[in-house]
Amino acid sequence: YSVWEPSITRITSNVDSGFQEIYINGGLLASDATGANLTSLDSTIIGGINNFYNGYFSELLIYETSFSSFQINNIDTYLAIKYGITLTHDYFSTDTNLIYDISNGYGNGIFGVGLDILTSLDQTKSKSQNLGEAVSFELTNFIADKQFLISGHDGGGFTRITLNGDANVITQKWLAKMTGNVGTVDVELDLANISANTGAAPSTVKIVVSDSP
Secondary structure, three states: OOOOOOOOEEEEEOOOOOOEEEEEOOEEEEEEOOOOOOOOOOOOOOEEOOEEOOOOOOOOOOOOOOOOHHHHHHHHHHHHHHHOOOOOOOEEOOOOOEEEOHHHOOOEEEEEEEEEHHHOEEEOEEEOOOOOOOEEEEEOOOOOOOEEEEEEEOOOOOOEEEEOOEEEEEOOOEEEEEEOOOOOEEEEEOHHHHOOOOOOOHHHOOOOOOOOO
């Protein structure tokens, strides 16, 4: 699997049956029943004998137990929010609250800020790590446990239209879903990634907010 953007890789193996699975960002990539149980090793090789992994790890989690699907979702959600990686499934906090529904039409470039003490998640600033994303959030105050602000976009491009008299409005639309109350949040736009109006003064840049679906 060739990874050009940061991703969450989950590898599971059943030592009794030998069945193993590989997931990328919450979605199943491959599975088979030919896994081998490796013992008495003092090092681990990632990749094949002639195809070693050459790259960086942000975090490596190893569990010698099985988890429920909800527990796996919690781990994926923790990693996704912490590193700004978009999942292929919904986001849940550890108190079973749905904090972001990817079927809402805004399942691209998902990122967010929030606090979930049970998973030690304390994300105060975030941006999607997908290439070319242009929006980031930063909290301006401390928040309570299980408070989140998660956002994603509709996959639209950066082509520009005229909307309600405003010219150069990009067609990409974002949705922000708040759980609880995170207070005031700073929103930053990367004009270089938007590739439009990069020479404009910041005071001339607007965020257009819809008052209806």
